[in-house]
Amino acid sequence: MFDEKDLILEARHVTRRFPSAGGRELVACNDVNLKMYKGKTLGLVGESGCGKSTFMRFLVWLDRPSEGEIWYRGKDITKIKGKELWQMRQHVQMVFQDPSTSFNPKMKIRDIVCEPLLNFGRIKPSEKNAKARELLELVELPGDFADRYPHNMSGGQRQRVAIARALALEPEIIVMDEATSALDVSVQETIIELITKLQREKQITIGFICHNLGLIQSFGHQIAVMYLGNIVEVMPGEGMADICCHPYSKALLDAVFDTKMDFSKKIEPIKGEPPSPLDVPAGCPFADRCPHCMEVCRETRPILRELEPGHEVACHLFEGRGTA
Ligand SMILES: Nc1ncnc2c1ncn2[C@@H]1O[C@H](COP(=O)(O)OP(=O)(O)OP(=O)(O)O)[C@@H](O)[C@H]1O
Ligand SMILES: [Mg+2]
Incomplete structure (x- = not known):
């Protein structure tokens, strides 16, 4: 799907635990494995609180993971300090949702x-x-x-x-955390056009955090869907609507069509609320809300498996299919 020689950043088994009241732990990112490629956009989508910002903040050294590695320019950037860190900061920049608070x-x-x-x-x-x-x-x-x-x-x-x-x-990489979410739709479109034009001209790699799967599929080369700290599906942006198969990704897509008022299509809203991040179920984190939940889903956490090159899914429905 992507040429491995263009791989510029790789997160391996990245986990972030936050201490919480009563000696409990909140796992904001759980064993996240993601790759970023030169000149391409990785879109990270999911509901509020699923861990998108927590992950992207590692790339700009606003935080460090509790476990795992992030490889960039031949270094595990979660370990670097001092002058080396100062030098490295030049290559990765960030754009926040509301610049009036960062200026x-x-x-x-x-x-x-x-x-x-x-x-x-x-x-x-x-x-x-x-x-x-x-x-x-x-x-x-x-x-x-x-x-x-x-x-x-x-x-x-x-x-x-x-x-x-x-x-x-x-910079080589720009991380954008909901960078267009506060803007009205037409302004959002012009900003996205600008970002994609600059990306083509300068071969910038972009990490784009977004709630809206419909928006990110229009320009993201690679889309990662996150649920309660877990990556549940990674797929190419192009043709995403046809190949996306995790029940949570499909539910997110349905929510997009809902806002576009396509009344010819049956809308299946996501049932229930996500469980508390302090109480993530032992099996699949989406089990309680999934219309296809099986016994195994309550017992065993599904792992991310490759269905075809560039498309990985963590769901028991697809176990035994694909290349892994
Ligand atoms: N410094 C912190 N201490 C404790 N908990 C934290 C901290 N930072 C984030 N969290 C928790 O980690 C989880 C993930 O938060 P995060 O900000 O990454 O979510 P998000 O996907 O970016 O959400 P949103 O779309 O609302 O920005 C949340 O439950 C949040 O409360
Ligand atoms: Mg966030």
């Missing part, structure tokens, strides 16, 4: 977009004006926006500034 409101856009370059000594203060204009033009904003403050811009424009800032160091 200093007292800084002009010029200073916001050039800050990473100054921090890493890549430009001199005298080069700031020209560089800011260049970066703003890259995200299709007028160069004279450099003189504005973040509150003098619309949400879509601020998100373009956040992308310009993330691009400043010419």
Whole structure:
């Protein structure tokens, strides 16, 4: 499916446990194995609280896993520190959902977009004006926006500034955590067009967190579906609707068609609420809500198996099928 020579980042058996009241543990990520490829987008989808941000935060060193490894540029980046970490940070950047909370409101856009370059000594203060204009033009904003403050811009424009800032160091990987979720649908579309255009031009690898499977399938090359800290399905974005087979992924897709008001289609809402992350069932985490639940699903946790190249699913319904 993807060429293994283009593999640039690999998460192996990544688990994150958070201590909780009464000596209990919350497992936000459970044995996550994911790969990211050069110039491609990995979309991570799932309901609120399933562990998407917890996983992506490891890639930008906002947190470290309790167990597991993440290999990038020949290193396990969960272990690096000091100068090595400082150097590595240049290659992976992040765009958050709401840039107004990550920007200093007292800084002009010029200073916001050039800050990473100054921090890493890549430009001199005298080069700031020209560089800011260049970066703003890259995200299709007028160069004279450099003189504005973040509150003098619309949400879509601020998100373009956040992308310009993330691009400043010419990173290999950009992690976007719900980067378009707060924007209205038409602005969301233009931002996604911009991201995909820049990705093609610069061969950037993107990790895109999203609730909406319908949105991510429109531009994600690889989609990973997460449920209660577990990856339950990984599949190519192209043709995803035809091959997606985990009952949870299918339920997420149904929810997408629901919002598009396709009344000709029978809508099967996901039954029930996800169990508490402190009380994940011993077997399949989706068992209680699954319309196809069997006895084995309550007893044994299904593992991710390859059905065909690029398509893996963790579900007892598909045991014995595929290549693994
Ligand atoms: N620092 C922390 N300490 C304790 N629990 C945490 C911490 N960070 C996250 N969690 C818990 O881990 C689980 C996963 O959280 P996470 O933020 O990764 O979810 P998410 O999929 O990004 O959700 P959303 O879509 O709402 O952003 C949640 O149950 C959350 O409460
Ligand atoms: Mg999140």
